[in-house]
Amino acid sequence: xxxxxxxxxxxxxxxxxxxxxxxxxxxxxxxxxxxxxxxxxxxxxxxxxxxxxxxxxxxxxxxxxxxxxxxxxxxxxxxxxxxxxxxxxxxxxxxxxxxxxxxxxxxxxxxxxxxxxxxxxxxxxxxxxxxxxxxxxxxxxxxxxxxxxxxxxxxxxxxxxxxxxxxxxxxxxxxxxxxxxxxxxxxxxxxxxxxxxxxxxxxxxxxxxxxxxxxxxxxxxxxxxxxxxxxxxxxxxxxxxxxxxxxxxxxxxxxxxxxxxxxxxxxxxxxxxxxxxxxxxxxxxxxxxxxxxxxxxxxxxxxxxxxxxxxxxxxxxxxxxxxxxxxxxxxxxxxxxxxxxxxxxxxxxxxxxxxxxxxxxxxxxxxxxxxxxxxxxxxxxxxxxxxxxxxxxxxxxxxxxxxxxxxxxxxxxxxxxxxxxxxxxxxxxxxxxxxxxxxxxxxxxxxxxxxxxxxxxxxxxxxxxxxxxxxxxxxxxxxx
Amino acid sequence: xxxxxxxxxxxxxxxxxxxxxxxxxxxxxxxxxxxxxxxxxxxxxxxxxxxxxxxxxxxxxxxxxxxxxxxxxxxxxxxxxxxxxxxxxxxxxxxxxxxxxxxxxxxxxxxxxxxxxxxxxxxxxxxxxxxxxxxxxxxxxxxxxxxxxxxxxxxxxxxxxxxxxxxxxxxxxxxxxxxxxxxxxxxxxxxxxxxxxxxxxxxxxxxxxxxxxxxxxxxxxxxxxxxxxxxxxxxxxxxxxxxxxxxxxxxxxxxxxxxxxxxxxxxxxxxxxxxxxxxxxxxxxxxxxxxxxxxxxxxxxxxxxxxxxxxxxxxxxxxxxxxxxxxxxxxxxxxxxxxxxxxxxxxxxxxxxxxxxxxxxxxxxxxxxxxxxxxxxxxxxxxxxxxxxxxxxxxxxxxxxxxxxxxxxxxxxxxxxxxxxxxxxxxxxxxxxxxxxxxxxxxxxxxxxxxxxxxxxxxxxxxxxxxxxxxxxxxxxxxx
Numbered sequence: 001x002x003x004x005x006x007x008x009x010x011x012x013x014x015x016x017x018x019x020x021x022x023x024x025x026x027x028x029x030x031x032x033x034x035x036x037x038x039x040x041x042x043x044x045x046x047x048x049x050x051x052x053x054x055x056x057x058x059x060x061x062x063x064x065x066x067x068x069x070x071x072x073x074x075x076x077x078x079x080x081x082x083x084x085x086x087x088x089x090x091x092x093x094x095x096x097x098x099x100x101x102x103x104x105x106x107x108x109x110x111x112x113x114x115x116x117x118x119x120x121x122x123x124x125x126x127x128x129x130x131x132x133x134x135x136x137x138x139x140x141x142x143x144x145x146x147x148x149x150x151x152x153x154x155x156x157x158x159x160x161x162x163x164x165x166x167x168x169x170x171x172x173x174x175x176x177x178x179x180x181x182x183x184x185x186x187x188x189x190x191x192x193x194x195x196x197x198x199x200x201x202x203x204x205x206x207x208x209x210x211x212x213x214x215x216x217x218x219x220x221x222x223x224x225x226x227x228x229x230x231x232x233x234x235x236x237x238x239x240x241x242x243x244x245x246x247x248x249x250x251x252x253x254x255x256x257x258x259x260x261x262x263x264x265x266x267x268x269x270x271x272x273x274x275x276x277x278x279x280x281x282x283x284x285x286x287x288x289x290x291x292x293x294x295x296x297x298x299x300x301x302x303x304x305x306x307x308x309x310x311x312x313x314x315x316x317x318x319x320x321x322x323x324x325x326x327x328x329x330x331x332x333x334x335x336x337x338x339x340x341x342x343x344x345x346x347x348x349x350x351x352x353x354x355x356x357x358x359x360x361x362x363x364x365x366x367x368x369x370x371x372x373x374x375x376x377x378x379x380x381x382x383x384x385x386x387x388x389x390x391x392x393x394x395x396x397x398x399x400x401x402x403x404x405x406x407x408x409x410x411x412x413x414x415x416x417x418x419x420x421x422x423x424x425x426x427x428x429x430x431x432x433x434x435x436x437x438x439x440x441x442x443x444x445x446x447x448x449x450x451x452x453x454x455x456x457x458x459x460x461x462x463x464x465x466x467x468x469x470x471x472x473x474x475x476x477x478x479x480x
Numbered sequence: 481x482x483x484x485x486x487x488x489x490x491x492x493x494x495x496x497x498x499x500x501x502x503x504x505x506x507x508x509x510x511x512x513x514x515x516x517x518x519x520x521x522x523x524x525x526x527x528x529x530x531x532x533x534x535x536x537x538x539x540x541x542x543x544x545x546x547x548x549x550x551x552x553x554x555x556x557x558x559x560x561x562x563x564x565x566x567x568x569x570x571x572x573x574x575x576x577x578x579x580x581x582x583x584x585x586x587x588x589x590x591x592x593x594x595x596x597x598x599x600x601x602x603x604x605x606x607x608x609x610x611x612x613x614x615x616x617x618x619x620x621x622x623x624x625x626x627x628x629x630x631x632x633x634x635x636x637x638x639x640x641x642x643x644x645x646x647x648x649x650x651x652x653x654x655x656x657x658x659x660x661x662x663x664x665x666x667x668x669x670x671x672x673x674x675x676x677x678x679x680x681x682x683x684x685x686x687x688x689x690x691x692x693x694x695x696x697x698x699x700x701x702x703x704x705x706x707x708x709x710x711x712x713x714x715x716x717x718x719x720x721x722x723x724x725x726x727x728x729x730x731x732x733x734x735x736x737x738x739x740x741x742x743x744x745x746x747x748x749x750x751x752x753x754x755x756x757x758x759x760x761x762x763x764x765x766x767x768x769x770x771x772x773x774x775x776x777x778x779x780x781x782x783x784x785x786x787x788x789x790x791x792x793x794x795x796x797x798x799x800x801x802x803x804x805x806x807x808x809x810x811x812x813x814x815x816x817x818x819x820x821x822x823x824x825x826x827x828x829x830x831x832x833x834x835x836x837x838x839x840x841x842x843x844x845x846x847x848x849x850x851x852x853x854x855x856x857x858x859x860x861x862x863x864x865x866x867x868x869x870x871x872x873x874x875x876x877x878x879x880x881x882x883x884x885x886x887x888x889x890x891x892x893x894x895x896x897x898x899x900x901x902x903x904x905x906x907x908x909x910x911x912x913x914x915x916x917x918x919x920x921x922x923x924x925x926x927x928x929x930x931x932x933x934x935x936x937x938x939x940x941x942x943x944x945x946x947x948x949x950x951x952x953x954x955x956x957x958x959x960x
Contacts, residue, residue: 030936462941
């Protein structure tokens with residue numbers, strides 16, 4: 001019952017890590033408890049296993065074009081780790097593996113790296129793991145650090161990408177490919193794990209194709225990372241970080257929803273008391289200011305800001321204010337028509353960065369570890385151009401499957417500047433998918449009633465600590 | 481390991497509450513687990529107890545003026561519940577008690593009401609508890625609901641004030657006092673519990689004085705509520721909601737801090753690659769726009785918006801943008817002087833409503849329940865003009881003390897419109913207090929190093945679930 005941290009008046013130090021990485025950081029009790037948390041892992045990873053290939057693969061669209069763009073990789077089978085009395089992968093070869101974090105942060109990235117590291121320790125002892133610093137730029141510039149047990153330890157089960165940091169650069173021009181080749185040669189890399197979203201995994205596949213076409217030994221395996229949830233297919237049921245981020249945002253939204261219920265009532269109660277309605281005039285002023293301010297800013301945001309992949313930076317559009325403004329405009333119109341008499345005050349809340357670096361949920365911690373461990377196995381067995389894939393995710397962790405999916409099988413082409421460009425098909429909201437159908441069946445009720453399920457803060461022990469997110473439950477339930 | 485909620489494709493319903501209050505709400509697993517959580521309570525509340533009075537009290541300042549303003553209440557002793565073989569409070573009297581929530585929401589308010597209710601059930605059976613709806617306006621307008629076991633149940637240990645909602649109105653004019661008297665007479669109220677901040681408790685004391693001066697039987701007890709932490713004294717070591725809100729904000733800040741560490745590195749890494757620095761120009765554009773936009777808005781916010789207590793609504797000032805703007809202005813100046821060459825981009829995060837309605841921590845849940853239960857005991861023993869006070873808060877819950885503090889002892893006067901007005905002295909940051917001294921001893925290090933302790937999400941079970949917040953630890957440690 002008594003707090004386990006110091007009670008002698010010192011603010012600090014549940015534990016000061018004596019390690020190279022988070023050297024200056026002080027850890028909280030929850031963070032500390034997570035570092036040494038015994039992670040459940042798929043049972044296949046705890047036994048000798050072998051890798052079994054499936055049938056030849058195709059592409060998500062335009063297979064002929066994809067075949068032309070990836071002559072060495074197109075058609076590769078997907079792979080699966082299956083338990084076997086004798087481990088048929090691990091020769092005595094010591095591996096040199098690089099790992100890079102690409103794009104925005106997502107909870108669990110450190111566990112992917114932990115999984116790769118532990119694979120090498122357990123199944124290819126004497127191997128070396130390099131972490132490229134600051135994203136793909138680290139590969140091109142040859143900026144890296146050797147990842148040791150001590151270096152990795154304080155990041156286990158922790159949020160953030162700060163172990164080796166990330167970046168949004170692309171390896172795409174012939175010069176950039178050459179820089180990557182030089183770094184791979186200099187470090188004598190047997191393999192590279194690219195942890196990133198759809199664009200980064202497309203890049204990973206182009207790099208794999210490039211290395212293979214030049215008969216270089218470096219193989220490339222991708223890992224699906226994004227809190228957006230738009231990188232998935234049948235064999236990659238979700239991307240890591242999505243579960244944690246959803247739960248963080250859902251907690252905050254739950255808190256605000258409960259707040260609004262009472263706040264609305266307060267305003268209505270106040271309306272009765274404040275007979276002269278002075279406060280209404282103030283609100284209308286404010287709304288008008290918002291009206292005058294917003295559209296131009298949003299237009300400028302749309303026009304000015306593109307990320308290095310050419311994407312509009314949607315997160316920078318103040319959607320919440322735009323929606324308020326649209327509602328205000330509509331209500332103002334109705335008011336002038338005489339069909340609306342009340343007053344509307346929008347209170348915007350924007351949730352963005354709060355979800356990217358949270359402590360990974362139990363789900364994401366185990367999922368990421370399995371992705372990393374599996375990536376190690378795939379590289380060890382000589383695979384390239386696959387994305388690490390962990391499946392059966394609604395079952396207990398022990399029953400999860402581990403394997404790799406041909407990146408080319410997830411691709412289609414887009415026509416840009418008169419050329420076909422390969423792209424991993426974005427997983428958009430599928431209007432005939434189970435989650436949207438569920439939403440459609442409920443949205444009328446949800447529009448008029450307060451049905452929001454407020455999940456509360458993420459728990460690591462006890463009730464709900466192993467809850468599977470609803471998107472995954474619905475999608476996998478529908479497949480079953 | 482399997483999730484305990486439905487896996488048949490239904491999004492809904494861990495539990496649909498069949499109760500009057502949160503009728504349409506659907507509860508999450510964590511919320512549900514909290515409803516039936518067996519709350520630790522101070523052991524004195526589990527035994528027969530009696531109430532022992534201390535010495536006569538004075539005021540926080542200008543005792544002569546406070547004595548004039550509260551002729552019937554000034555000098556009252558504080559009270560303490562002490563274990564006793566025979567409960568000397570509870571006559572067989574059935575009580576009629578009202579409760580009101582006043583001002584902004586804070587985690588734990590529902591538990592104060594639960595505590596009052598349970599006191600009445602256990603120690604004054606046959607009593608009635610009325611909840612005034614929408615804050616003090618509910619008292620003046622006679623808007624109330626009878627709170628039954630079924631009505632209260634779904635709100636136990638839950639965040640928000642939506643059980644009876646809150647409001648910011650004051651009872652201050654002679655007409656308003658008369659309305660309150662009429663409601664008290666109509667409901668035959670023996671007592672009223674006012675749950676609110678410093679202004680609301682000042683009001684509670686004025687109401688107590690008014691009732692007493694007119695020989696009305698209705699007594700008034702306050703409860704200290706505010707996430708701001710500015711309502712406290714030696715006998716009221718903290719106000720409820722502060723612990724939960726701090727921990728929610730600290731989690732979010734921790735997430736963003738970890739994000740920034742890597743983001744800064746990404747920008748630096750990017751800086752090397754993006755030789756022509758186009759992105760910098762965009763940022764400067766944005767900053768300039770911010771510069772042009774903000775000051776006027778802040779001025780208007782300062783001038784336009786006051787709450788009914790006349791306070792500037794500080795939360796509506798976009799402090800985070802103002803600070804960014806000030807840094808930009810300074811750096812721009814230095815750049816023109818040639819003493820600064822880099823680029824600064826501020827990313828603002830505002831945390832406000834996220835913390836007001838979270839699930840109360842174990843600390844706040846127990847603290848609030850004890851406040852409410854104690855308020856019931858104080859009213860039952862005939863006390864008025866006290867604020868419910870729970871102490872010894874760094875010890876295990878069982879060892880907490882429960883009592884009441886004379887509200888007049890917390891008061892000083894302010895001169896407004898040529899008259900003395902009583903105010904509960906706001907607990908500001910004390911520059912010679914233990915928390916600030918600790919901060920002062922560390923701020924230089926904190927300014928240059930990353931020492932933020934990232935607490936992770938609030939836990940209800942396991943590590944850190946009973947952690948006492950550092951402010952309280954330092955303040956109570958310093959007193960001991």
